[in-house]
Amino acid sequence: MSVVRQARLEDAQAIAKIEIDTWRATYPGMLPDRVLLNMSERRQTSSWASFLRHRPEDVWVAQHPHIGVIGFGNCGAQRDGTVDYTGEIYTLYVLPDLQGVGVGRALMGALFQRLEASGHRSALVWVVRGNPARFFYERLGGKQVMHRPIPVAGQPVEAIAYGWRNFSAVLGRRARSRGEPTGDPPVQ
Numbered sequence: 001m002s003v004v005r006q007a008r009l010e011d012a013q014a015i016a017k018i019e020i021d022t023w024r025a026t027y028p029g030m031l032p033d034r035v036l037l038n039m040s041e042r043r044q045t046s047s048w049a050s051f052l053r054h055r056p057e058d059v060w061v062a063q064h065p066h067i068g069v070i071g072f073g074n075c076g077a078q079r080d081g082t083v084d085y086t087g088e089i090y091t092l093y094v095l096p097d098l099q100g101v102g103v104g105r106a107l108m109g110a111l112f113q114r115l116e117a118s119g120h121r122s123a124l125v126w127v128v129r130g131n132p133a134r135f136f137y138e139r140l141g142g143k144q145v146m147h148r149p150i151p152v153a154g155q156p157v158e159a160i161a162y163g164w165r166n167f168s169a170v171l172g173r174r175a176r177s178r179g180e181p182t183g184d185p186p187v188q
């Protein structure tokens with residue numbers, strides 16, 4: 001059973017490793033091989049350390065009692081000003097061997113809570129069109145908002161934005177699953 005907590009600076013390397021492992025497991029055929037081959041643990045660690053120094057409250061990890069950090073995500077203000085969803089999930093990755101047991105949903109809940117605490121009620125996430133992770137976002141009540149090529153590692157890749165107009169419904173479902181009453185409508 002993993003716990004979800006705010007990330008610390010010393011998690012940067014574990015986060016970088018998970019990012020590289022999941023990219024290489026998820027994106028063959030969707031991103032050019034050389035992008036996947038050229039990923040560097042040193043560079044990614046340094047980039048995550050920099051993000052964590054500036055915005056530690058926007059990065060959350062799932063920690064397994066024996067394995068350590070097994071998933072992470074980060075969030076913040078929406079970066080594409082063309083739609084009126086104010087928050088954005090920037091990344092969400094769970095180690096391939098530990099996908100499908102609820103870690104992603106728990107991380108999304110923590111990221112939505114963080115967005116809510118910083119004043120957001122709506123959010124979107126970009127997902128590469130060919131990535132089956134989009135069904136995960138649909139399962140969590142996300143609706144397709146738009147699609148267009150987005151730059152991934154410098155390459156334009158066709159992607160879909162999934163949005164939640166009011167993500168409190170997703171948080172409400174988490175509370176219900178713990179047996180707590182909420183006034184929110186059910187998600188799907």
Ligand SMILES: CC(C)(COP(=O)(O)OP(=O)(O)OC[C@H]1O[C@@H](n2cnc3c(N)ncnc32)[C@H](O)[C@@H]1OP(=O)(O)O)[C@@H](O)C(=O)NCCC(=O)NCCS
Pocket residue numbers: 022026091092093094095098099100101102103104105106125126127128131132133134135136139140
């Ligand atoms: C997408 C991802 C974060 C989901 O995390 P996860 O821990 O595997 O998902 P969960 O176990 O919390 O699943 C929550 C629900 O979504 C469903 N779900 C998850 N992935 C799914 C998929 N690919 N297709 C359909 N349903 C899916 C689960 O069955 C579960 O449904 P339930 O509530 O009825 O039980 C994870 O699979 C992952 O890291 N994928 C590779 C990296 C990636 O693509 N990240 C997203 C980049 S935008």
